Amino acid sequence: MLSSRPICLILAVLVWGAVGALNGGCVSAYKKSVGSDTSQVFRRIYLTDFNTAWQSVRDSLQNSPIDIEVRDAGYLQTKWTDNTSEKNFTDSFAGADAYLKAQYRFRVTVAKGFYNGKPSIKVSVQKDQLVQRDVLEGWKPVETDSYDENTLLYRIGRIILIKTKLAQIEEERSKREMENSEF
Numbered sequence: 001m002l003s004s005r006p007i008c009l010i011l012a013v014l015v016w017g018a019v020g021a022l023n024g025g026c027v028s029a030y031k032k033s034v035g036s037d038t039s040q041v042f043r044r045i046y047l048t049d050f051n052t053a054w055q056s057v058r059d060s061l062q063n064s065p066i067d068i069e070v071r072d073a074g075y076l077q078t079k080w081t082d083n084t085s086e087k088n089f090t091d092s093f094a095g096a097d098a099y100l101k102a103q104y105r106f107r108v109t110v111a112k113g114f115y116n117g118k119p120s121i122k123v124s125v126q127k128d129q130l131v132q133r134d135v136l137e138g139w140k141p142v143e144t145d146s147y148d149e150n151t152l153l154y155r156i157g158r159i160i161l162i163k164t165k166l167a168q169i170e171e172e173r174s175k176r177e178m179e180n181s182e183f
Helices: 004-034 050-060 084-092 147-182
Strands: 041-046 066-070 075-078 101-115 118-132 140-142
Touching (some): 041 147, 050 147, 101 147, 118 147
Antiparallel strands (some): 041 118, 075 101, 101 118
16 A cells, blocks of 8 residues: 555656646737737846946847936837848748738837845846738737847847947056056
8 A cells, every 4th residue: 555655756756847838828809819919028137237238239130229217217218120031931830821011120128226235227028029921810919939039138238248348458558558557
């Protein structure tokens, strides 16, 4: 009787794991069928000041036209950009129907905060993707694949690193010049 008890525990864990996995899939399918907001927000925390982070966000989005920019609120939104050819190219390998039109925009928020007692900046990126399969259908939001959001956060992080290193080098150089000029 003792040997059947561990088997029952293992079966119970497997059943609950399967129920949890199926439930998560059902919830996302329900969201899509009802048409609720399926957009995701991607966040990253950087140990830098607000000015450096804001300028890094602007630099990373330099190829996208800016629609709304409110620096005091830390909010930046790009204009809608057509990406029909990219969506049709990537989705052609998946066997899905082609899109008549596709467009996206980025919404970025930059917020001050503290991380482990140090001042930090939290950058949040959200990509809104709309597609239109035919003229009568209208625009429908679709979930993004998260590549663009994570790429944008990576670019912002690299630009912050470069700006921080350049500021450090400039500070060291000015300090050396001050020491040399005193003699």
